[in-house]
Amino acid sequence: DILERLKNGEIDILVGTHSLIQPDVEFKQLGFVVADEQHRFGVEQRRKLIEKGDKVDFLLMTATPIPRTLANTLYGDMDITTIETMPAGRKEVxxxxxxxxxxxxxxxxxxxxxxxxxxxxxxxxxxxxxxxxxxxxxxxxxxxxxxxxxxxxxxxxxxxxxxxxxxxxxxxxxxxxxxxxxxxxxxxxxxxxxxxxxxxxxxxxxxxxxxxxxxxxxxxxxxxxxxxxxxxxxxxxxxxxxxxxxxxxxNNGFEISAEDLRLRGPGDILGTRQSGLPAFLLGNLVEDTKIIETTKKDCLEILQHAEEKENSQLIQKIVQLNMNALTTMD
The missing domain is CATH 3.40.50.300 (P-loop containing nucleotide triphosphate hydrolases)
Known part of the structure; x- marks a missing residue:
């Protein structure tokens, strides 16, 4: 009954477990997904949720981001809002x-x-x-x-x-x-x-x-x-x-996550591993944030002038090398 009503657009907000990822869960016009306890979802699972709609906005919530997600925020591929305070009257564990x-x-x-x-x-x-x-x-x-x-x-x-x-x-x-x-x-x-x-x-x-x-x-x-x-x-x-x-x-979740990132690595940004060492020869994702920020600006400059021959060749080469992994990006 719920699946039928969801498909017909009679349900506006659906709350569920991982069961929402199943193929028979069809939305009439999905626009927004909230994944609470984000670290409990794999990369492919999050991808399947997004693909249930067209241009779906995605909000990830977690007390401690997994290394891959924290890396995404450092790269600038994900907007971030941090709640620094505990509920009133609570003490730290x-x-x-x-x-x-x-x-x-x-x-x-x-x-x-x-x-x-x-x-x-x-x-x-x-x-x-x-x-x-x-x-x-x-x-x-x-x-x-x-x-x-x-x-x-x-x-x-x-x-x-x-x-x-x-x-x-x-x-x-x-x-x-x-x-x-x-x-x-x-x-x-x-x-x-x-x-x-x-x-x-x-x-x-x-x-x-x-x-x-x-x-x-x-x-x-x-x-x-x-x-x-x-x-x-x-x-x-x-x-x-x-x-x-x-x-x-x-007790700071982001400090814990940053340390987890330093110790375990970010996994694949273009891929499904949620931790593990990246394919950098020299760079350090945590310590080299300034050069990462500069690199991001250079990348945007290249993409904004993709029609130039040198830029076009570089973009095609990168896409070619990462074709299999591109579909897993957040």
Missing amino acids: KTVLVQENSFRHVLDEVVSKIEEGRQVYVVCSAIEESESINVRNVLTIYDNLKKAFKGIAKVGVLHGKMSSEEKEEIMREFDKNEIQILVSTTVIEVGVNVVNATLMIIYDAHRFGLSQLHQLRGRVQRGSEQGICYLLTDSQDENSLERLRVLVNT
């Missing part, structure tokens, strides 16, 4: 890096929060035990915490393999404080608003992206009470630890 992948370091803090009547998230990168990777998993941690906190707090579990009904029931119980400790995968990353949950423990923190960690810790700063996020890791890799220290030192 306090983030603590623990170089030990063990619950014992945070046990006293968890008990203290529960005694205060607060709630806790415990986040793992895997649902169940695996022979291929050595990480803490949701099911094992859930069983361990259920035994450890028996008679003290109720422990719940949440992950992507559960049915929608099961997930909704668990979140309802957590929202009503019937569950005090929620062991979960990253399914809580967006769209979860439990003001009473003010403590988060993230196992194997080095396995998550900076943007993802920033989004996750935002779950424990939904009210005026101080939120605390513990990043647990046993990684000895200095690059991984350097990334995690970025989160300890700042």
